[in-house]
Amino acid sequence: MRVSELVARSRVPLATIKYYLREGVLMPGESTSATQARYGEEHLHRLALIKALAGAGLPIHKIRLIVELIENPGENLHETIGRAIATLPPYPEGERRTDHPRARRALARLGQVYDPGYPAVAQFERALEAVENVGIPMTDERLDAYGRHIRGIAELDLALMPTESAQAAVEYAVLGTAIYEPVIAAMRRLAHQHLSAASRGADTPEKDHR
């Protein structure tokens, strides 16, 4: 397809497509003349990826890191996926801490192995500190229940990971992490509303059929 069709089908403006080409996150089309190039489905696919990552708050240099890992996933897929996920927000502000006492304690209780340098450990520590500061600390009761349910979600995520190529696996891991977090957050809010309405219904005498 010509670039005009790529614009129409991707719904990404021409100036943005040119920017992505210059930044090296979109691969060049096949030149058909000095001023024209032909694009294919892989360009549409890549634009959807870039759009999703930009929408999740990634700056262009982080998107480039992910694109490089997708194009050259290397031998060790576990490590490549770890590096790709490590590019995702949230990005730490201020001082870099290396000890993560709350996260370390929680992960030991959950019996989980982890790489202490993995950004999610620092992210977990900051999040645990924040809940502590507002007076709703992570108790063992909550940690055990959350841990069990989140493990169940993560098991399904891994079970559904595509196996046809390393590229597909890296894309799935990055997008499945970044793009499914808002899904989970919305579902939890809706589950609260459902359970709250249901318990209120149960307390209402006219709905009590004993």
Added chain:
Amino acid sequence: MRVSELVARSRVPLATIKYYLREGVLMPGESTSATQARYGEEHLHRLALIKALAGAGLPIHKIRLIVELIENPGENLHETIGRAIATLPPYPEGERRTDHPRARRALARLGQVYDPGYPAVAQFERALEAVENVGIPMTDERLDAYGRHIRGIAELDLALMPTESAQAAVEYAVLGTAIYEPVIAAMRRLAHQHLSAASRGADTPEKDHR
């Protein structure tokens, strides 16, 4: 305590405290002279709440709405909590849609009651559209598993809600929603890493003890 001690203990700068007083989100202290006032534990507590909400991305007018609901929770706690949660980000961009076909279908499958005007429904719809756009759509298999586990998390959240006052319940609901979402996101990333490392370990010959 004097305002200097409030600054020291809350770690909120004086100028910010004055701003919160002007904006009506921090209640005034007890005047002890024309230029001095005395503050108590309730001011520290309120500052922690404001700090947490601001840190979660709420603008000052949304924080004021939550403070008003905490101060006047009214008769219908379920509704008050719903209104308080509705002030939380993410805030929709662009056009407001009123039909939410993906969210409606998913919630029907989960058997959940919901208020269609509740912002989490629109948030769920946008999130479902985003995963569809990147080619990792919400399948029934995933929805059922996510739904079951997120319901389990939400049940615990409601079971741990404080019952001593409506104020405490509203604060818990707002903070527990906003501040625990990053905890859950970090835990999911760490569960992925744990499961991925564990499955890799099982595939590694030197760790195979059959």
